[in-house]
Amino acid sequence: MERNRLRRRLRAICAEAGAPLMAGSYLLAVAPGASQLTFRELRAYVYQALEALAATERAGER
Numbered sequence: 001m002e003r004n005r006l007r008r009r010l011r012a013i014c015a016e017a018g019a020p021l022m023a024g025s026y027l028l029a030v031a032p033g034a035s036q037l038t039f040r041e042l043r044a045y046v047y048q049a050l051e052a053l054a055a056t057e058r059a060g061e062r
Contacts, residue, residue: 002035009039013046026053 010028028049034042 006030006035009042010046013039013043014050016043017047017050 010030014028028046034045037045
């Protein structure tokens with residue numbers, strides 16, 4: 001039940017972010033304690049990871 005709730009929350013965060021990433025499939029891995037985070041805390045971590053990934057992709061395009 002916790003895993004499904006976490007999965008739904010991650011899906012909602014990614015949809016909300018409209019991440020400016022290159023087309024493709026992405027795998028999100030989370031630490032065991034991720035289910036204990038609030039939605040706001042989880043969103044902050046996901047946004048931080050997406051920003052770092054986007055920056056890496058932009059650097060690779062140069």
